[in-house]
Amino acid sequence: MLSSTLLNIAEKVQAGERLSFEEGVALFETDQVAWLGHLADSVRRRRHGRTTFYNVNRHLNPTNVCYWDCTFCSFYRKAGDPEGYTYTVDQAVAEIRPSYEAGITEIHIVGGLHPTLPFEYYLDLLRGLKTAFPKIHLKAFTMVELDHFKRITRLSEDEVIDRLVAAGLDSCPGGGAEIFAETVRKQICKHKCGTNRWLDFSKRVHLKGLRSNATMLYGHIESLADRVDHMIRLRNLQDETKGFQCFIPLAFYPKDTELAHLPGPTAIDSLKTIAVSRLMLDNFDHIKAYWVMLGRQTAQLALHFGANDLDGTVSGGGPLVATYSLDGAAQCKSTRDDIVQLVLDAGLEPVERDTLYQPIHPVQRETEVVCA
Ligand code: V47
Numbered sequence: 001m002l003s004s005t006l007l008n009i010a011e012k013v014q015a016g017e018r019l020s021f022e023e024g025v026a027l028f029e030t031d032q033v034a035w036l037g038h039l040a041d042s043v044r045r046r047r048h049g050r051t052t053f054y055n056v057n058r059h060l061n062p063t064n065v066c067y068w069d070c071t072f073c074s075f076y077r078k079a080g081d082p083e084g085y086t087y088t089v090d091q092a093v094a095e096i097r098p099s100y101e102a103g104i105t106e107i108h109i110v111g112g113l114h115p116t117l118p119f120e121y122y123l124d125l126l127r128g129l130k131t132a133f134p135k136i137h138l139k140a141f142t143m144v145e146l147d148h149f150k151r152i153t154r155l156s157e158d159e160v161i162d163r164l165v166a167a168g169l170d171s172c173p174g175g176g177a178e179i180f181a182e183t184v185r186k187q188i189c190k191h192k193c194g195t196n197r198w199l200d201f202s203k204r205v206h207l208k209g210l211r212s213n214a215t216m217l218y219g220h221i222e223s224l225a226d227r228v229d230h231m232i233r234l235r236n237l238q239d240e241t242k243g244f245q246c247f248i249p250l251a252f253y254p255k256d257t258e259l260a261h262l263p264g265p266t267a268i269d270s271l272k273t274i275a276v277s278r279l280m281l282d283n284f285d286h287i288k289a290y291w292v293m294l295g296r297q298t299a300q301l302a303l304h305f306g307a308n309d310l311d312g313t314v315s316g317g318g319p320l321v322a323t324y325s326l327d328g329a330a331q332c333k334s335t336r337d338d339i340v341q342l343v344l345d346a347g348l349e350p351v352e353r354d355t356l357y358q359p360i361h362p363v364q365r366e367t368e369v370v371c372a
Pocket of ligand 1: 110252
């Protein structure tokens with residue numbers, strides 16, 4: 001039996017009305033999971049029908065050396081650690097080449113905040129990749145990295161963005177948002193760029209005409225109210241700029257982190273989070289079920305809980321992808337056929353997209369993609 005609050009929410013959703021903070025929390029608190037999924041699915045189908053996007057992409061993590069110490073992160077290494085690495089531009093190009101030849105359309109680039117690499121390194125990296133692979137979309141650097149570039153160069157935000165664009169930047173990924181609630185941020189990433197800086201940099205990126213994504217790291221020490229608060233802060237900025245392409249809830253993966261004592265989110269929690277985000281983020285076109293962190297099976301179910309995008313093949317993995325792969329490092333890449341089959345088996349229609357969500361038609365492809 002649904003409460004009057006939930007019945008009222010369903011009516012608002014069907015009428016296309018915006019949900020409040022309290023309503024978002026009520027959605028998280030309900031145990032009517034099938035009802036919640038159905039409601040989110042109705043919004044997903046109204047917007048996208050059976051269309052389910054994926055792309056053929058590759059992650060590149062130019063360095064794992066980082067001077068901060070986020071408690072949820074097992075990827076970073078301190079400078080001098082024997083497991084630390086930093087690619088030269090030539091190494092990065094060589095690393096990408098096989099995926100390029102296999103037909104990727106996007107390189108997703110994020111890395112640690114290296115204590116000594118100059119801004120010029122990152123510009124050279126973009127230039128080197130753009131020269132070697134001119135048609136590939138470079139989705140590079142989170143708002144945390146842009147903030148780092150601003151601090152090491154003392155340039156303005158706009159100058160940082162302009163120089164990156166001149167070197168080949170096409171759009172930005174959504175990482176580093178974690179959880180916006182300041183009390184939680186203080187505990188899990190106290191040194192990292194703050195909430196307002198993250199949001200402000202996103203705004204400036206959007207005002208420059210670039211698109212970016214937004215993530216939320218959930219399933220650690222945050223409350224359900226913190227998750228709804230996070231979504232509403234993004235929704236407010238999206239009202240202003242319309243620059244976010246998609247929202248990606250990232251399921252916390254505790255292994256080898258300082259928070260390894262935590263269990264991480266359950267599948268039900270992940271499905272509810274996808275559904276609530278679809279319902280709260282009425283001005284976001286796309287909700288992404290990032291299969292690497294959710295695991296393939298939960299990601300597939302998420303397509304019936306409001307998600308309409310699976311991210312990409314992430315071919316060749318990359319160390320960060322391997323670190324957080326729920327299905328195990330060996331399973332952190334999929335062929336195009338794997339993803340297509342996952343969507344078909346969910347009774348939905350797979351559509352390959354480019355980074356900006358334009359469908360890629362098979363005739364546009366010069367080669368068949370085999371990305372394993
Ligand atoms: O910024 C760090 C998160 C992010 C853990 O924009 C963790 O299309 C889970 O941002 N467990 C990187 N998550 C990944 C990311 C992303 C992924 C896919 C698509 C897009 C996009 C962006 O991963 C980091 C951080 O927020 N993260 N540690 C962890 N233990």
